[in-house]
Amino acid sequence: MLRRMIVISWRAILKNRRRTVITSTAIGIGLASLLFTDALFAGLINFMVNTATETWMGHAQIHGDGFRETGRIALTVNDPAGVMDKLEGDTLVRGFTGRLIAPATLESSMELRPITLTGVDHTTDPDVTSLSASIAEGGYLTGDSTELIIGEKLAEDMELQLGDIAVLTAAAADGGFSSSLFIVVGICSFNSEKLDRYSAFVNMEAAEDMLALDGEYHEIAVLFADPQAAEAHGERFRRMYGVEGNTAEIWPVLQPQIHSMVQMVDVSVTVMAAILFGLVLFGIVNSLFMSVYERMYEFGVMKALGTRTAVISGLILLEAFWLGLTAIVIGSVIGWAVVSYFGAAGLSFGEMEFTGLALNRPIYPVFEAGRIWIYPLITLVFTTLAGVYPGVHAGRLNPSEAIRRSL
Amino acid sequence: MKEKPVIITRDLKKTYHDGGVPVEAVRGIDFTLERGEFTAIIGPSGSGKTTFLNLVAGLDSPSEGEVELSGRLISSMSGKELAAWRRDHIGFVFQAYNLFPVLTVEENVEYVMLLQGVGARERHERVMRILEEVELADMADRLPSRLSGGQQQRVAVARAMVSEPDLIIADEPTANLDSTTGGALLDTMKRLNEETGMTFLFSTHDEVVMERAHRLAVIRDGRLDSGGQGK
Numbered sequence: 001m002l003r004r005m006i007v008i009s010w011r012a013i014l015k016n017r018r019r020t021v022i023t024s025t026a027i028g029i030g031l032a033s034l035l036f037t038d039a040l041f042a043g044l045i046n047f048m049v050n051t052a053t054e055t056w057m058g059h060a061q062i063h064g065d066g067f068r069e070t071g072r073i074a075l076t077v078n079d080p081a082g083v084m085d086k087l088e089g090d091t092l093v094r095g096f097t098g099r100l101i102a103p104a105t106l107e108s109s110m111e112l113r114p115i116t117l118t119g120v121d122h123t124t125d126p127d128v129t130s131l132s133a134s135i136a137e138g139g140y141l142t143g144d145s146t147e148l149i150i151g152e153k154l155a156e157d158m159e160l161q162l163g164d165i166a167v168l169t170a171a172a173a174d175g176g177f178s179s180s181l182f183i184v185v186g187i188c189s190f191n192s193e194k195l196d197r198y199s200a201f202v203n204m205e206a207a208e209d210m211l212a213l214d215g216e217y218h219e220i221a222v223l224f225a226d227p228q229a230a231e232a233h234g235e236r237f238r239r240m241y242g243v244e245g246n247t248a249e250i251w252p253v254l255q256p257q258i259h260s261m262v263q264m265v266d267v268s269v270t271v272m273a274a275i276l277f278g279l280v281l282f283g284i285v286n287s288l289f290m291s292v293y294e295r296m297y298e299f300g301v302m303k304a305l306g307t308r309t310a311v312i313s314g315l316i317l318l319e320a321f322w323l324g325l326t327a328i329v330i331g332s333v334i335g336w337a338v339v340s341y342f343g344a345a346g347l348s349f350g351e352m353e354f355t356g357l358a359l360n361r362p363i364y365p366v367f368e369a370g371r372i373w374i375y376p377l378i379t380l381v382f383t384t385l386a387g388v389y390p391g392v393h394a395g396r397l398n399p400s401e402a403i404r405r406s407l
Numbered sequence: 408m409k410e411k412p413v414i415i416t417r418d419l420k421k422t423y424h425d426g427g428v429p430v431e432a433v434r435g436i437d438f439t440l441e442r443g444e445f446t447a448i449i450g451p452s453g454s455g456k457t458t459f460l461n462l463v464a465g466l467d468s469p470s471e472g473e474v475e476l477s478g479r480l481i482s483s484m485s486g487k488e489l490a491a492w493r494r495d496h497i498g499f500v501f502q503a504y505n506l507f508p509v510l511t512v513e514e515n516v517e518y519v520m521l522l523q524g525v526g527a528r529e530r531h532e533r534v535m536r537i538l539e540e541v542e543l544a545d546m547a548d549r550l551p552s553r554l555s556g557g558q559q560q561r562v563a564v565a566r567a568m569v570s571e572p573d574l575i576i577a578d579e580p581t582a583n584l585d586s587t588t589g590g591a592l593l594d595t596m597k598r599l600n601e602e603t604g605m606t607f608l609f610s611t612h613d614e615v616v617m618e619r620a621h622r623l624a625v626i627r628d629g630r631l632d633s634g635g636q637g638k
Binding site for chain 1: 457461464466467487490491492501505508509510514518519521
């Protein structure tokens, strides 16, 4: 009997070809939009996380206890050589670099500005940050103790150009003050207010001299081989490196606002999905009711011949299932095609900003393996469930009335 | 020993409520139909013929009175019991043929046997036998939309008879057919009645049916005027 019901329901779907095509295409387009939106947001999240982590911060950082809270120059990473040895042997780690960080002032012939002085290891930094790739004018650090890189906004504010001399002044760890002359060798552009307006980068040795710290680091930035591993391996990272006077944290903790944005995006997609599934539900209920009313005599005759109520309801559920299946095939094909195209070509948003982050590079929509099946599956479940009400209605038809009304 | 009548109705009444106004469609009918009869219920439009057939078939429940079908009081059965009873004991032929448009002739005819759980091989054999009887065996694979009105009604007759029910109820079976096609259909049904002894109960306006019926029961204004008792 089930086989015959499957045949009847499928043929009924084929018989009303125009309605089937319109209904399933409408649902399919909704599903494709959802798949594309989800992929676009996944691309956006990748962009946000990459921008937040691979630009400068890294996927994780190690500090001396209390440094992040106080910024005190004396609070450096404990046993930096030992920590770096461990990082060297860690298979999850792709790269790491040490930094010195201190508040300082930068003085040109025109202006004096408070900035953050960052001592950079020019040999390891390019593996971890995009400082070298962000040089808009001039060049990257080569190891010379007078080299200075500043952000383009700071250069603009202070009217500094390549080759200009500027003076950095900072409080040293030994309690004294230190001033040094530097030559602007590079102007960088990160598209980040913090880095472009309030940072100055010098070679590690120069920073060590100014801050009276030798072989010390305030921060070790770490990149994982797999960017998604940060959250999964956060606990392990903390246990391994957050010991002996050091604190180790992953990016969601270091940049909670980015993490919140990621969660907000997830909620947005869920809300969109809920709205879409609501529309799907109404669309398919309407379509099935039309079908039930058009074929009332069929159901009346079925009942007259002794077909059980549950079988008739099941028939409508099967029709809803077929509609859903057709819709998810259409939706998945359209969704896959659109995501594949934009996944390769990228989607440019011009100079638009999203939650303070400049979308200055194309966003590449990506299908997330775990979710590509979820939406079609939920669509199928929803469309099938949408058949319950019309199904119950058809099952409860009074046979004599159904036959009479259809004459 | 005399066989029990196929149908006995006792003081059968049905009142509808049309917009709150009670309409007495059937007003106390006592009727008996013996096994093997070929009987027509006749009467003007709106006289209550179809309502009476629906009550006898268990498609509708009476407001008062009883319906006994093959010794079982069907007017007190639950919906589920009635569905099973109809499946096993009654065949239907409707005015508008009412075949399932998405099923082929063979699939339409075997539908009731499918509900009864008859095996595929037996279903096929019985379907082909009855289709031979109604001269449609060569059209077994066709969809109803590719048949004429007369052919569709013969398929409906085959569907009604294939499971060998106690009673075949035909509501205006010739209403949508021309007189020649209607006559031929009635001849087929009469022949099958004579060959199988199956009981037929028609509602009709059509003289083609009346001419061939063993008995005419006349319903007027929801009451049986004459012909209430069988042979």
